[in-house]
Amino acid sequence: MRWDAQSIGADDGALPGLQRIGFVRSVQTPQFDGITFHEVLCKSALNKISNAAVLPFRYTVNGYRGCSHACRYCFARPTHEYLDFNCGNDFDTQVVVKTNVVDVLRGELHRKSWRRETVALGTNTDPYQRAEGRYALMPGIIGALAESGTPLSILTKGTLLRRDLPLLADAAGQIPVRVAVSLAVGDPELHAAVEPGTPGPRARLGLISAIRAAGLDCHVMVAPVLPHLTDSAEQLDSLLSQLAAAGATGVTVLGLHLRGSTRGWFLSWLARTHPELVAPYRELYRRGAYLPPRYRDELRDRVTPLIAKYRLTGDRRRPDPAPAAVPVKALQPTLF
Numbered sequence: 497m498r499w500d501a502q503s504i505g506a507d508d509g510a511l512p513g514l515q516r517i518g519f520v521r522s523v524q525t526p527q528f529d530g531i532t533f534h535e536v537l538c539k540s541a542l543n544k545i546s547n548a549a550v551l552p553f554r555y556t557v558n559g560y561r562g563c564s565h566a567c568r569y570c571f572a573r574p575t576h577e578y579l580d581f582n583c584g585n586d587f588d589t590q591v592v593v594k595t596n597v598v599d600v601l602r603g604e605l606h607r608k609s610w611r612r613e614t615v616a617l618g619t620n621t622d623p624y625q626r627a628e629g630r631y632a633l634m635p636g637i638i639g640a641l642a643e644s645g646t647p648l649s650i651l652t653k654g655t656l657l658r659r660d661l662p663l664l665a666d667a668a669g670q671i672p673v674r675v676a677v678s679l680a681v682g683d684p685e686l687h688a689a690v691e692p693g694t695p696g697p698r699a700r701l702g703l704i705s706a707i708r709a710a711g712l713d714c715h716v717m718v719a720p721v722l723p724h725l726t727d728s729a730e731q732l733d734s735l736l737s738q739l740a741a742a743g744a745t746g747v748t749v750l751g752l753h754l755r756g757s758t759r760g761w762f763l764s765w766l767a768r769t770h771p772e773l774v775a776p777y778r779e780l781y782r783r784g785a786y787l788p789p790r791y792r793d794e795l796r797d798r799v800t801p802l803i804a805k806y807r808l809t810g811d812r813r814r815p816d817p818a819p820a821a822v823p824v825k826a827l828q829p830t831l832f
Contacts, residue, residue: 514579520595531564531589533627538594541601542615553616553649557601559633561592563621565653566693568765569720572620574756583757588693591627598636605644614647614672624654626693634660642667649674651717655695655703661710668712676715677704677744681726682735689769690722701742708743716744716808720752721795723780723787724773727751729798736799740806747808749799751792755785 518537543556562576566588573583581590594600604610617623623634638660641648648671650657650664657675667673679700681687687697695703707714716739721727726735732749739747754762759781767774780787787795803809 514592517579517592528564528626528630531591531626533630534590534592535595536592537596538600540604541594541597542604545619551616553614555613556616556619557597557637558617558620559594559597559623559631559637560621560625560627561594562587562590564588564591564626564693565622565691567691569690569722569752569754569758569762570621571753571755571758573758573761575620577757584761591625593627593631594633595631597633598640601637602640602644605640605646610644610646612644612646614649615641616649616651618651622652622654623650624652624656626654626656628654628656635663638663638667642670645671647672647674649676651676651678653678653691653694653700655699657703658706661706661712664712665710673712674715675707675712676717677707678717678719679704679735679739680718680720681722682731682738683726686725690725690765697738701738704739704742704744708745713745714743715746715748717750718747719750721749722752723791724776725770727795727798729802732799733802736802736806736808740808744808747803749795749803751787751795753786754781759785 514534514536518539520535520537523533523535524531541557543558544554545551545556561579562581563570563572570587573587576583576587576590579592581587617634617637623637628634638648648667650673664673664675677700679697681690682697684696684698687694704714704716718732718735718739721732726732736747763774763777766777780791
C-alpha cells in the first residue's frame with residue numbers, strides 16, 4: 497500500500513479538530529496495523545512552556561502528538577481532546593505527525609531573537625515511538641539544533657534512539673547533549689500490561705548500555721512508580737541494581753500522578769486487571785492528582801539509600817570496571 501496515495505474523507509469525525517493545526521492527509525498502512533497517522537503542516541516548531549520556573553528548560557519540540565506506546569498512565573492523554581479525539585484508544589492509535597517540523601525549526605533557530613536556550617525533546621509524547629521509524633523526524637531536529645548551537649535534551653522509552661547515537665555523539669562535540677531513558681517497570685509481565693506498545697525492560701537496559709558505549713551520560717527516569725505495583729523496596733532495589741549494571745549515570749524517581757481524563761483511563765484499566773487495588777488508589781488520590789505527602793515521604797525514604805548504594809546520584813561517571821552491554825533479544829503537556 498502506497499502512503500502517498502492516501503487521503504482522508506470529509507466524513508471523518510477527526511477533521512474539525514485536525515483542521516486547527518494544518519491538516520494535510522491521513523495514512524494507514526499494514527506495517528502499522530491499527531494506527532492512523534494524521535499528517536499536518538505546523539506553523540511553529542519551538543514551544544515556549546508556561547511552567548518553566550519549575551523545569552530546567554523553557555522550550556520544547558514535539559514532532560508527534562498521540563503515542564503508540566499506549567502507556568496506561570500517560571499524562572499527555574488529555575491533550576488529544578483538543579483535536580476532538582478521546583484520551584483513550586484515540587491517543588494510542590491516532591498519531592498526529594508534524595511533517596514539516598524540521599524546516600520550520602530551522603527557520604526559527606535562525607532568527608536573530610533566538611538565544612540558544614536548551615530545547616527538550618520527549619516532554620509530551622515520545623520522539624522515538626514507532627512512527628519515527630517511518631517519518632525519521634529526529635535526525636533533522638537534532639541536526640538543526642546542533643548546527644545552530646542550541647543545547648538539547650532527550651527523554652525516551654524508544655530503542656530506536658540507537659539509530660541516532662552517532663549523530664548525538666557528534667552533536668555532543670558542538671553543544672551540551674543530555675540523554676535520558678524512561679524505565680520504571682522492571683517486571684516483563686506487568687510491563688506488557690501497563691506499557692503495551694513500548695520496548696521491554698531488557699531492551700531499554702540494552703539501550704542504556706548503548707548510550708554509554710557511545711560516550712554519552714544516561715540519566716534514567718524511574719517514573720512513574722505505581723503504588724502497590726512497583727513501589728516495594730525489593731522491586732526498587734532490583735530495578736536500580738539493573739540500571740547501575742547497565743551504566744546509568746543517575747536516576748530520578750517519581751510517583752504516579754493522575755491528572756484530568758488520564759485518571760479515569762488508568763483506573764478503568766486497574767479495575768480490569770487489579771480490581772483489588774481500585775479502593776486503595778481512590779484513597780491515595782482522593783484529594784487530587786498527586787500522591788499525598790506521607791506516601792511521597794515513604795517512597796523517598798525507600799529510594800534514597802538505594803540511590804546511594806548503587807551510586808546513581810547524577811554525578812556518577814563511567815563505572816569502574818565498565819559494565820558489559822546488556823544483551824537484547826528482540827525507555828506539562830505542550831500543544832502544537
